[in-house]
Amino acid sequence: MLQNNAQLKSLIDKLWQNFWEGGIANPLTAIEQITYLIFMKRLDDLEAKRERDAEFTGEKYSSRFKGKFQIPGSNESIDKNELRWSVFKHKPADEMLMHVQMKVFPFLKEFSKSSNPENSDSDNFTRHMANAVFIMPKASLLVSAINIVEEIFREIEKDATEGGHAFQDIQGDVYEMLLSEIATAGKNGQFRTPRHIIKLMAELVAPQLGQRIADPACGTGGFLLGAYQYILTDLVRKKDPAKLSKDEDGFERAAISAMLTQKVKTILDQSFVGYDIDTTMVRLGLMNMMMHGIDEPKIDYKDTLSKSYNEDSQFDIIMANPPFTGNIDKGDINEGLKLPTTKTELLFVERIFNMLKMGGTAAVIVPSGVIQNSGKAFEALRKLIIEKAELKAVIAVPSGVFKPYAGVSTAILIFTKGGETNHVWFYDMQADGYTLDDKRNKIAESDLPDIVQRYKNRLNQDFQDDGMNKINANKKSGKSSNSENPDSDRRQKYFMVPKKEIVENNYDLNLSTYKEEVYEEVAYEKPDVIFRRLESIEADIQKGLAELKEFV
Missing domain, CATH: 3.40.50.150 (Vaccinia Virus protein VP39)
Known part of the structure; x- marks a missing residue:
């Protein structure tokens, strides 16, 4: 699917180039940081869809972004709605960088456990995210990366609508292409x-x-x-x-x-x-x-x-x-x-x-x-x-x-x-x-x-x-x-x-x-045939040399 979408390929190449120029040259580090951004975006989109579906059907749904989040290492708590991609992407560059580093990313590291505290597999995700670090050298890199991720998701949505492909499948292909760069x-x-x-x-x-x-x-x-x-x-x-x-x-x-x-x-x-x-x-x-x-x-x-x-x-x-x-x-x-x-x-x-x-x-x-x-x-x-x-x-x-x-x-x-x-x-x-x-x-x-x-x-x-x-x-x-x-x-x-x-x-x-x-099996000519051919070639060479001497 992705192989036929030149625009998606171009956007992924552009995303890699931005990280390279922004000071993150290690592909493994870059893919990890890109993954966090895509994860933040996808999490917000999925929650928004579930909220719309619940509103349409009249069913109750408790969003992952409902309530307060206690910021680790401080006495401060924040409304979880402020941690959504659709909200923080509108903040000024420097403010957004601090917001994502200090509040959004810590929430991402723990969201699976908080959304399903009884499930040990959710705890497994949180445990492995414990030592994860959000590395973004400058605010301008975060802004450009967010804009490109937005473009990628718009292109995925377009491909899903016009090409008849499932959003989940195209998103999977996009991530596979990102991983292929490692x-x-x-x-x-x-x-x-x-x-x-x-x-x-x-x-x-x-x-x-x-x-x-x-x-x-x-x-x-x-x-x-x-x-x-x-x-x-x-x-x-x-x-x-x-x-x-x-x-x-x-x-x-x-x-x-x-x-x-x-x-x-x-x-x-x-x-x-x-x-x-x-x-x-x-x-x-x-x-x-x-x-x-x-x-x-x-x-x-x-x-x-x-x-x-x-x-x-x-x-x-x-x-x-x-x-x-x-x-x-x-x-x-x-x-x-x-x-x-x-x-x-x-x-x-x-x-x-x-x-x-x-x-x-x-x-x-x-x-x-x-x-x-x-x-x-x-x-x-x-x-x-x-x-x-x-x-x-x-x-x-x-x-x-x-x-x-x-x-x-x-x-x-x-x-x-x-x-x-x-x-x-x-x-x-x-x-x-x-x-x-x-x-x-x-x-x-x-x-x-x-x-x-x-x-x-x-x-x-x-x-x-x-x-x-x-x-x-x-x-x-x-x-x-x-x-x-x-x-x-x-x-x-x-x-x-x-x-x-x-x-x-x-x-x-x-x-x-x-x-x-x-x-x-290779068939070779008889020796006398080969010798006659060589003699003929030698005669032609001698004739050519003689003609050249007439011009000297």
């Missing part, structure tokens, strides 16, 4: 997962309404939202498929807000759980979920590799892109993690395995070392997900997918805890719909829809042991296996490999270990 490459091995890769992984694990979904290193909550949006789109698919359309990445999408009935919303509010060890990311994740319609998200500050974590066998679906680099102190490692290593990229996959219920499925991005390194711990992890789970797929991802943040080579692993691995499906992704350089411009070539289709169809093929033995025999004899099964032709981008062969290769999951390379 460039924290190399920070503890973390970087933002591209949205289309998240959508791909959601399609592969297909989360359903009522399932519990988690991410043990959730960052801004991108994977949780990917699952959330897939579930709502799937509800539209089942109820009214005519309302589906293809998005810019070739995935089906619908106006998900239309499916947010109170019953569905109640279920979804209990469905998503995320953890992160970065307090800023936790706050951004909480507000990101709330921007998309989940009022009381369960995102918490916690190191899921440490001894303090104890939520094993709790989840139906896990989608994650955990930190790739770093080590954890051996004394801090959770007792449930048995791998002989302190490497986080290995421990996180074991953690994900442990978090799954029996029959639960995970989609996890891992660096290439995890799938091919010969070290003892690496092999032990691969053995775990092959012997104690059904390893369904290994999708090799081009190194450029995570640019400009990083050029690391990765793979997506799909496995179901407690299942039995018989064959593993490999896919060699070569194009993800964007250029694989730092610019990441949109292109037509994309393997993503093909991956989804072929992954879902892979089980329609007959992979009985007799058939596989015949295929392997043909492979050794140099015959093509394509006649037995197209998914077993290892010259293709996708193919099946039997568990036995993987075990014999020390559980190596590197696609190139099993892929059959095709070399084109």
Whole structure:
């Protein structure tokens, strides 16, 4: 949706530029401050709508802006109505800056708890906001930022009215675009997962309404939202498929807000759980979920590799892109993690395995070392997900997918805890719909829809042991296996490999270990033909030199 609105893109770029010029150059700091402003604006708009609806229906409604607010650290209290965006935006610049810093922002930090004091999840939001700081170097920056946010919301309203898109969906897209500007490459091995890769992984694990979904290193909550949006789109698919359309990445999408009935919303509010060890990311994740319609998200500050974590066998679906680099102190490692290593990229996959219920499925991005390194711990992890789970797929991802943040080579692993691995499906992704350089411009070539289709169809093929033995025999004899099964032709981008062969290769999951390379035969001319051609060329050169000498 947002991709087609040039005005919204321009306004978001303008907002970033204003913060940069205003002295806030750190993208993570800027996005946090922008988020607070958007949150203030959205809170006021939602309250105004609820007040109008209550007035129209005659129902009683107690506004969040009713009554007095005790300003922390002082004996002063203020009418909550003075804390509304629609009120304070009209104040003079310097007065407005002090008002927002000293009164509005403290209210924002506590509003969730005060509006629902009995709910522990509301208290969770307030707890994580406790150390949040409103940073605005000068009044002029606040004024310009408020004006741009106002323009953004007017454009969202216009797009919703004229384009027929749901306000909630467009607002979510706007926030996703803001988050995409975070460039924290190399920070503890973390970087933002591209949205289309998240959508791909959601399609592969297909989360359903009522399932519990988690991410043990959730960052801004991108994977949780990917699952959330897939579930709502799937509800539209089942109820009214005519309302589906293809998005810019070739995935089906619908106006998900239309499916947010109170019953569905109640279920979804209990469905998503995320953890992160970065307090800023936790706050951004909480507000990101709330921007998309989940009022009381369960995102918490916690190191899921440490001894303090104890939520094993709790989840139906896990989608994650955990930190790739770093080590954890051996004394801090959770007792449930048995791998002989302190490497986080290995421990996180074991953690994900442990978090799954029996029959639960995970989609996890891992660096290439995890799938091919010969070290003892690496092999032990691969053995775990092959012997104690059904390893369904290994999708090799081009190194450029995570640019400009990083050029690391990765793979997506799909496995179901407690299942039995018989064959593993490999896919060699070569194009993800964007250029694989730092610019990441949109292109037509994309393997993503093909991956989804072929992954879902892979089980329609007959992979009985007799058939596989015949295929392997043909492979050794140099015959093509394509006649037995197209998914077993290892010259293709996708193919099946039997568990036995993987075990014999020390559980190596590197696609190139099993892929059959095709070399084109090059026909060279006979030596005497080549010599005659060279002699002819030499004669032409001598003739040319002779002609040039006549002019000297």
